[in-house]
Each structure stands twice: as structure tokens, then as C-alpha cells.
Amino acid sequence: RKEVEQDPGPFNVPEGATVAFNCTYSNSASQSFFWYRQDCRKEPKLLMSVYSSGNEDGRFTAQLNRASQYISLLIRDSKLSDSATYLCVVNPDGQLTFGSGTQLTVLP
Amino acid sequence: GAVVSQHPSRVICKSGTSVKIECRSLDFQATTMFWYRQFPKQSLMLMATSNEGSKATYEQGVEKDKFLINHASLTLSTLTVTSAHPEDSSFYICSARPGGVEQYFGPGTRLTVT
Numbered sequence: 001r002k003e004v005e006q007d008p009g010p011f012n013v014p015e016g017a018t019v020a021f022n023c024t025y026s027n028s029a030s031q032s033f034f035w036y037r038q039d040c041r042k043e044p045k046l047l048m049s050v051y052s053s054g055n056e057d058g059r060f061t062a063q064l065n066r067a068s069q070y071i072s073l074l075i076r077d078s079k080l081s082d083s084a085t086y087l088c089v090v091n092p093d094g095q096l097t098f099g100s101g102t103q104l105t106v107l108p
Numbered sequence: 109g110a111v112v113s114q115h116p117s118r119v120i121c122k123s124g125t126s127v128k129i130e131c132r133s134l135d136f137q138a139t140t141m142f143w144y145r146q147f148p149k150q151s152l153m154l155m156a157t158s159n160e161g162s163k164a165t166y167e168q169g170v171e172k173d174k175f176l177i178n179h180a181s182l183t184l185s186t187l188t189v190t191s192a193h194p195e196d197s198s199f200y201i202c203s204a205r206p207g208g209v210e211q212y213f214g215p216g217t218r219l220t221v222t
Contacts, residue, residue: 004151032209043201043213044152087151091209095142100151 003027004099006088012105017078021102023071023088032091033064035073037084038101044087047073078106111135112204114214121192121221128188129217131202137182138204142211143175146199158185192221 006023013019025033033050048055050062050071061074071088083106088099111134121127131141139160144152156166156177164177176188185204189196197220203211 008149041199041216041218043216045213046210094209095154095157096203096211097154098151100149 002099003092003097004088004090006099006102008100008102010103010105012107013078014107015078015080017106018074018076019078019104020075021073021086021088021104023073023099025069025071025088025090025092025097027090027092027097028066028069030069030090030092033062033071034089034091034096035060035062035071036087036089036098038087039084044089044098047086075104078104080106080108082106110206110212112202112212112214114200114202114217116217117215118218119220121219123193123221124191126188126190127192127219128186129200129202129219131185131187131204131214133183133204133206133212136204136206138185138206139182140205141179141185142203142205143177143185143187144201144203146201146216152201155187189219192219194221197221 035047036044037047038044050064054063059076063072085101087101113132115130141158143155146152155170156164158164158179160179166172179185201216202214205211
């Protein structure tokens with residue numbers, strides 16, 4: 001079983017749509033959780049950290065369910081510029097463990 | 109702030125040759141740097157953790173004699189792919205950690221071995 005599992009997609013949605021990504025992790029000792037965004041042939045960039053109480057940053061909302069070992073990312077009012085691969089990242093032991101990413105394409 | 113550079117951004121080399129990739133933290137000191145490899149449509153896989161002044165810690169399955177890592181200063185780590193083969197062709201990304209949990213990624217180096 002992979003340490004971090006994501007639905008690879010692709011998700012193709014129209015501009016303005018709301019889209020949700022899910023992620024599960026296997027190491028229950030994980031303490032830190034993140035969503036990164038990676039554009040084609042570029043390095044990953046931190047989108048947001050994920051906190052136990054859930055957190056929001058503009059159109060982006062992240063949720064964490066420790067009991068289910070489940071993380072989610074919700075994007076509202078999606079923009080063309082949101083097209084990218086979204087990586088679920090977990091930190092179980094001081095090192096980052098990456099999911100394989102979910103590809104999103106926002107269509108005009 | 110927190111900028112990490114990598115050089116070169118792209119390299120093509122012949123099979124059997126060695127390639128050195130540099131990773132620099134430009135505006136902070138990084139006691140720990142990480143080297144990742146990413147094949148197309150796959151996740152980033154950690155290759156090794158590099159601590160300044162000590163030997164790198166390699167992940168299982170990564171040959172330390174093939175992927176030489178040197179972290180000679182708090183702002184520079186190098187990865188040398190020795191005797192490169194076509195299957196080593198990949199996107200190599202470094203990251204640097206100034207302290208705490210957050211890592212800052214370099215822009216990556218695309219290696220093609222012909």
C-alpha cells in the first residue's frame with residue numbers, strides 16, 4: 001500500500017466550478033500535512049498547510065480527518081490558472097512523503 | 109525570501125559519463141537538503157537526505173556509489189550521477205530546510221542520458 005494515495009484524475013472542470021480532491025495516508029504518526037501545486041515540468045510549490053481544525057485560504061479549503069487518515073482540498077470558483085497537478089504531502093518523520101498527484105484542468 | 113536555485117536546469121549527456129547538479133539556498137542557511145527524483149506522471153521520490161558536514165542518508169534502493177552527494181556548506185549541496193545510463197533520465201529536484209518542517213524546492217534539473 002502506498003504511503004500517500006490520491007486519485008490521479010484527470011479532473012476536467014469548467015471555469016467557475018467547485019472541485020474536491022481527496023487523499024489518504026497510511027502512517028498514523030504523521031504530524032504535518034500539506035497540499036502542494038506542481039505545474040508541468042516545474043518544481044512543486046506549497047499551496048497550503050492542512051490543520052486539524054480545517055483551514056481556508058481564499059478559494060481553497062483544506063480539511064484533515066486524523067481518525068480516517070484522510071485529507072481533502074476544495075477549490076471553489078475555479079480559474080483557468082488553477083490547472084495543475086495537486087500533490088498531497090505528509091510528514092511522518094521529518095521528511096516529506098508525496099502522493100502521486102491529482103491532475104486538474106480547468107476549461108474555458 | 110527562501111529561494112533555492114539549481115544548476116543546470118537541463119542537461120543532456122552520453123551514457124557512461126557523469127553529471128553534477130548543484131543546489132544552492134540563496135538567502136538562508138540550510139542544515140538539511142533533500143534530493144528527489146520524479147519520473148513522468150509519478151510522484152517525487154526521496155533519494156537522499158543531505159546534512160551539512162556529514163554523510164548523506166540514502167533511501168532504500170538508491171545506490172550511494174552511483175548518486176554521490178556532497179553537502180560542503182550550509183548553502184550548497186551537489187548531486188553527481190556517475191556513469192549515467194538512459195534509465196537515469198529523470199527530473200531531479202532538490203529542496204532545502206532552514207529549520208522546522210517546511211522545505212523550499214529548487215526549480216529542478218531535467219537530465220536526459222542518450
